[in-house]
Amino acid sequence: xxxxxxxxxxxxxxxxxxxxxxxxxxxxxxxxxxxxxxxxxxxxxxxxxxxxxxxxxxxxxxxxxxxxxxxxxxxxxxxxxxxxxxxxxxxxxxxxxxxxxxxxxxxxxxxxxxxxxxxxxxxxxxxxxxxxxxxxxxxxxxxxxxxxxxxxxxxxxxxxxxxxxxxxxxxxxxxxxxxxxxxxxxxxxxxxxxx
Numbered sequence: 001x002x003x004x005x006x007x008x009x010x011x012x013x014x015x016x017x018x019x020x021x022x023x024x025x026x027x028x029x030x031x032x033x034x035x036x037x038x039x040x041x042x043x044x045x046x047x048x049x050x051x052x053x054x055x056x057x058x059x060x061x062x063x064x065x066x067x068x069x070x071x072x073x074x075x076x077x078x079x080x081x082x083x084x085x086x087x088x089x090x091x092x093x094x095x096x097x098x099x100x101x102x103x104x105x106x107x108x109x110x111x112x113x114x115x116x117x118x119x120x121x122x123x124x125x126x127x128x129x130x131x132x133x134x135x136x137x138x139x140x141x142x143x144x145x146x147x148x149x150x151x152x153x154x155x156x157x158x159x160x161x162x163x164x165x166x167x168x169x170x171x172x173x174x175x176x177x178x179x180x181x182x183x184x185x186x187x188x189x190x191x192x193x194x195x
């Protein structure tokens with residue numbers, strides 16, 4: 001099933017004015033989803049052994065994530081007393097990293113939750129248009145009523161098409177962030193034991 005650009009434009013135009021913010025919300029949400037996906041992918045890449053060699057005491061516990069590499073570098077540069085890592089610096093760094101991990105996740109979930117509400121608003125707009133046609137022409141003119149009903153259905157469908165994958169991706173990214181944060185907590189425990 002091929003859609004041309006004109007057919008897509010016609011579909012969006014039939015959805016009425018509510019389609020504009022719905023498209024905007026969808027684009028904004030997917031930009032944030034891709035941004036978080038790239039950030040999380042980068043954090044899961046293997047640690048550079050050079051970073052672990054900055055602090056010999058942590059060389060053996062440098063796990064397999066870039067986020068730990070940054071923590072090792074931060075401790076090596078600022079947080080050692082006589083070659084022993086300072087646990088308070090690790091705790092402050094981990095708190096900062098956890099905030100970075102959660103960035104934009106609530107926005108993604110909010111945008112996904114707003115989409116079906118905008119679809120519902122479009123449904124109301126379409127039904128109001130249908131009732132306006134009924135009041136002007138009666139129920140005998142089915143073609144005139146079809147435009148309002150079409151608007152109602154298109155916006156409802158579009159709102160759900162934006163919301164369902166957005167909610168799924170928001171939940172997936174939240175679980176990923178929690179997993180990375182748990183790994184950071186484990187890593188901090190190793191640092192505390194070496195300190």
